[in-house]
Amino acid sequence: MTYISNDVMNEIRNKTDIVDVISKYITLTKRGKNYFGVCPFHDDHSPSMSVSPEKQIYTCFSCGASGNVFTFVADFEKISFAQAVRLLGEKVGISVGGISNFSEKKDEYFEIYELANKFYQNSLFTNLGKNAIEYLKKRNIDKETIKKFGIGLSIQKVSLTDYLKNKKYDIDKLINIGITNDQGNDIFINRIMFPIYDLSGNPVAFSGRIYNTKDTSKYVNTKETDKFKKGKLLYNYHIAKEHLKKNDSIIIMEGQMDVIRASTVGINNCIATMGTALTKDHKNIIKNMTNNIVLCFDGDEAGEKATVNAIELLEDTNIDIKVVRLPNNMDPDEYILKEGKDSFFAQIKNAINLIDYKMELLKKNKDFGNIKDVSSYINSVLKELINEKDDITIELNLKKLSDNFNIDYKTIKNKYNNLVKNKKEIKREIKPKKTYDKYRMAENYLIYYMIRDEKVLNMVENKVGYFPTKNIRELSNEIIYYFHKYGIINIADFISYISDRAEILKAFQDIIAMDIKDEFQIQEIEDYIFVINDYHKEMRINNLNKKLKEEKDPLKQAEISMEIMKIRGGSRNGIRD
Ligand SMILES: [Zn+2]
Structure with missing residues (x-):
């Protein structure tokens, strides 16, 4: 523990x-x-x-x-x-690592990948790496960029597997995590090595590129492992994140070379999906990074598909999406090399708004000489517009439709208004809120106020027999104990104090998340305490009522009724149920 x-x-x-x-x-x-x-x-x-x-x-x-x-x-x-x-x-310079049982050993996986990464990087700068450096130079990748992205080299003559075996790492482990193949040889041979980092910046995989041979596969990636899952990682995330404050926008690309190339012209807020379609995990990562993204996938048809997929996935978020479509099937890497830095900057700066991009897409395969096609196009555009938040964008686009197709503006606007109305009606379902019965509610209120006010804490300590719910009972005991020990309840510190008691912590978190006012009247507190103390009485009455229903003998029924009345008689009048 x-x-x-x-x-x-x-x-x-x-x-x-x-x-x-x-x-x-x-x-x-x-x-x-x-x-x-x-x-x-x-x-x-x-x-x-x-x-x-x-x-x-x-x-x-x-x-x-x-x-x-x-x-x-x-x-x-x-x-x-x-x-x-x-x-x-x-x-903040406070070490808790020295406490025994606490600082667990760093995962061997990370250890091995860190060593492998250094090994490949060193190899690049040996005599055997000259050709590779030449190749990178020709592709405008200078030493600074090599260092920045940890680019290295795998060489046939120098075995990473042997090196790691000498360090006493188990061969099965090396095979298991994608360093070594089943025959006991290196997976990567004579390739330029690009380390792939996880979200915290640990190298967890490699992408190896051929540079002086002809090979059917230009890139080979480490197989998926428990720490390397393409659908959960984004290339360059840990670096791009650091550059966010200045730009507050993220450019999403397909390949790692695109990201590296962009960095050579000073654009550092790029991440890459490494060739996979954007996933829900990616979405969550991106959502937490920024509210502004630019999708800059390859200019080919696959890139367009990826763009459409990404939009579908991200559309229900708050993220403002812009799109760049590069001409002539080029990817960002090629584009920057061929057209230069300024031209690429212009592409990013003039990225298309989502709605404009969609309107362009919807035009595909439509014949505007054909009335049916025109009508279906207008309908699809209106359906997109009802999701748009910016009024000016909506207005401009409605006008555009009216002008382009020579249709009365009012007709278009009416159609749009109807769609908005329908959408609102569909949306008018209310999310079920957590509901508690009155006892749980009273318990929650008492806990809520006892951590805020000493008076309430004292009232609970002196007047509440005991809370019906086990977690709440324990929580209340902890609060009282904590208060007597420290003389004050600091909510943030109290959370640390109960952090190793999952159930109590959960109960506490639910209570502080309740949306209730901070002020209270003593009478309210009295009422909650009354409700709690009434609990056992109510429970007894409930049991007796059950018995009463099952009882056939009228005499015994009368007895039970009497007992119920007796209990009721002792209870205060006028309490709301
Ligand atoms: Zn939430």
Whole structure:
């Protein structure tokens, strides 16, 4: 079991600002005294997550995710709470790594890939690497770029497998993670090596390119492993992320060479899908990076398909999508080499708005001399326009349709309005909210206010017999204990304190995520306490009512009824159910 002292955790948390940390992962906007952003823990389309600098907690009003800076990092990075504490501790110069049982060994996978990466990089700068360097030079890849992207070389004469075996790594492990083939030889031979990094910047795979031979496959990639899944990674993510503040827009490309080439002309906010279609995991990663993207896939037909797929996937997010379609089937790498830096900058700067791109796409295979085609085109465009948020864009496009096809503007506008109305009616379903019965509700309110006010805490301690729900009972005990120990309840610190008790933590997170006012009247608190204390009485009455229904003997029925009345008589009148 991991043990980090509460004092150490509190110290790290005190030196860390939750707004700073969270804004490294998602874009936050200040509204009032809190910050808001798109929640990374559910498929959020509008900012549902609030971050309170004052309380140092975050809360999603949609999915209920909530917690302190440690739980955010742990959930986002998919690491343990303790790992998150260590990670944030390192950033403020507080080491918790020395605590035994805590600093676990770095995964061997990362260790091996790091060694392999260094091995390939060194090989490139030996005598045997001269041809490869020449080749890269010819392709305008200079030493700086080589260093920046960790480009290396695999050489037949120097075996990576032997090197790693000498370091006592198990051959089965090397085969398993895609370094070595089943015959015990290197997978990559005589290729220029491009390391592929995971989202945290660890090398987890390679892409090897031929440079002096003819081979059927220009590129060979490491097979998919548990740490290298193309659908979950984006090439250059860890670097592009660092460049985001300045540009706040991400350019999505297909291949790693496109990204590297763009960097040689000073464009660093690019990521690549490495030839796969964009996935839902990619979508979540991108959503958390930025609200502005430029899709700049290859200029060929496959690139157009990829563009359309990406749009379909990303359309229901808040992301503003722009599209670049490069001419003559060129990919960004070729385009920059042939047309130069300025021309590529212009392409990015003049990227087409999503709606304009779609209107162009919809024109495909349509004969505008044909009335049917015209009508179907207009309908499809209107259907796209009802999803557009910008009024001016909508207005301009309605006018454009009216002008281009010589149709009365009012007709077009009416048609558009009808579509909007239909859409709203379909959307008018309300998401079911978490509902609690009155006891659970009273419990939640009491917990909510007892962490905010000492008076309530004392009332609960003295007046509540015990909470009906086990988690809440334990939570309340912990709160009371914590208060007596520290003399104050700091919500963010309390979350750390209960972090190793998953069920209680969950109950607590649900309660702080409740959308209720911070002020209260003592009478309300009295009512909640009454409801809780009434619980056992109600339970007994319920049981007796059940018995009553099953009882056939009228005499016994009367007895039970009497008993119920007796219990009821003891209860206060006028309490709302
Ligand atoms: Zn959420």
